[in-house]
Amino acid sequence: MIHPLILISVFIVCTVLGYFIIRNVPSLLHTPLMSGMNALSGVTIVGAIGATGLAFLSGSGPLAQIVGGLAIALAAVNVFGGFGVTHRMLMMFNKKKK
C-alpha cells in the first residue's frame, strides 16, 4: 500500500497538469475532448480488474465476482465505447483534409 499523502499529492499534481494542458484545447474540439476524457474515466477498469482478480484468488465467494465483474463490464463499455465514439468524431473532422 502507498502512503495516503503520496496518493493525494499525485491527485493534485495530475489535476493541475491536466488543467493547464486542457486549457489549450479549442472549443472546436470540446466534444471530442469531453468524450475522450469520458473514455479515460473508464480507467477505473484497472481498479476493478485488480480487486476482482484478487477476490477470486483469495476465494471471496461469488458475490465479489458478480459485483467486480459488473464493475469491469461497465468500465469496459465506458472505455471501448468512449474511445470508439471519439475516434469516429475525430475522423469526421479530418476527412475534409484529404
Place this chain on the structure above:
Amino acid sequence: MSAIQIIISAVLAVLVLAGISMMSKVKTAVAGNLLSALAMLCGVVATLLFTGVVSVWTVYVAILIGALVGSLMATRVQMIQMPQTVALFNGLGGGASALVGILSALGIGFSEAQAHEIVLHGYGPFVQFTALLAVAVGMVTLVGSLVAAGKLHRILPQKPVVWKCHSLCTLLFLVLTLGFVITGIFVSGAAMTVCLVGTLVAASLFGLWFSVRVGGADMPITISLLNSLSGVAGSIAGMAISDVFLVAVGGIVGASGLLLTQIMCRAMNRKLMSILVGGTAKPAPKQPQTPVKENEELVKRAMDLEKKIKELEAMVADLEARVQTLHGQLAGAAQAQPAAQEEKPTAAGVLSKAKDVIIVPGYGMALAQAQHQVRQLADKLESRGVRVRYAIHPVAGRMPGHMNVLLAEADVDYEKLYEMEAINDDFKKVDAVVVIGANDVLNPAAREAVGTPIYGMPVLNVDEAPEVIVCNYDLKPGYAGVENPIYTREKGVYLELGDAKETLMRLISGIA
C-alpha cells in the same frame, strides 16, 4: 505496489497527458486519442501482471462482454445522439467506480500482503473513507448521468422538474451522504455495512434530485460536471485500492471536466452553485409585479413588451395566412405559374445578392437534423462566390462543442467555424446572417434586460447585421423565456418558420 509499478504508472500517466495535449489540434487529435487508448491498454496489462491475476478467467469474461457492448454502441450510435451517449458512458464509468468502492469498503479485493500493510500502517480509516467517498461520487455520477441521458434522449421531460421541498431535500441528501461517509471512517463490521448502504442510497437520491431539476439548456454544464465527477470518482477509488495510475488519470479527467464546466458557466453567465442548488433558470420574472412603486420605465417596458407580443401574434397569423395562400397558389397553378414573383424582398432574394454571410446554428439545427441542409445552403452560396462563415456560441446545443461536431458530420470545413470572440465584430460588416434554430445565444436582450436569466450572458451580435434570416421552428422565447427583440425588428428581418430542413430547402431553391 513496487517502485517499478509506480514508475510504469507515471510513464503511462504522462502518455495520457501527451495524448490529451495532442487533442488540441485537429491534425494530431486522432493520434492523441489512440495514444490515450494505448496508455489505457498498457495500464490494464500492467495491472494484470503486477497484481498477479492473469490467470483469473472471470476478469476476461467481463472485459469481453463490456468490450462487445461498448464497441457495438460506438459504431451504431448516430452523431445526433452524441450528447446522451456521452452522458450514458460517463454514468457507467461512475457506476464502475462506485462498485470498486463497494468492494474495498467491504475489505474485498486486497491481497494478503496489502491487507496486512493496511493494518500495520493504520491505513484502515483512509481506505474506508476513500472507498465510501468513491461509492458516493460514483453513484451521484451514475444516477445523474442516467437522468441527463434520459432527458437528452427525450424519455424524461426536458423541463426542469421540481418536487416538493426540492432544495431542502437535495441539501438533506447531500448532508446524509457526507454523514455516512465520515461515520465510515470510525466504524467497522456491521456498522460499516450500514454506512455503505446508507451512502449508496443517499448519494443516489442526491444524484436524482439534483439532475432532475436541470433543464435542457443547462445540459452542457451538467454533462461537463458529471464528466468531471466520473474522473474524480475513479481517482478516489484509486486511492482506496492504492493504484497510482488510476489516481493520476482520474485526476486528469476531473480537471478537464471542471475546466469545461467553468467555460460553459462563463459562457452562459451562470453560477455553478445556482444550477446545482438554487434551481435552473426560471422564465423572466413577470414584469408588472415589481415596477408599480419604483420604476415607471419598467411599466412602460412591460407595456411595450405586451404590445410587441400582440404584434408578433399578428405577424404569425399573417405569416400563416401567407403560407396558406402560397400553398394554395402552388397547388392551383401547378408548375405553370412562377409563384415567387410577388414577394420581392424575400430571404432568398437577400441571399441572392449577399456577398458575405454568417450562419448561426443552434440546438434547433440539431433537433431538425438540418446540418446537411445548412451545408447545402453554404455550398450554393459559395458556388456563387459568397464568403460563408459559421459563428458558434460556446453553449449552442446540448454539450460543449455540439455544433462543431454536427457541422463536421456534414463535412463543413472546421476552418470556417468561428468562436464567438473571433467573429462578433464582423456581424455589422456582413450582408446577411442566417440563424438556424438558435435563440437565446443571439438575444440582444441579454445586454439590457436586467433581472432576466440571460442578462449579462455574452451573445452573438446578430442584431448588428443589416439583414437577418431566422429559420426557427417558431417565435417562442428560447429556454431562458426572454423575448427576442430581433424578431420584431422593423427592417431587415426575414422569418422563415417551420422545420429547418424544409425552410432551408426552400431558401436554397429560392436563391437565383
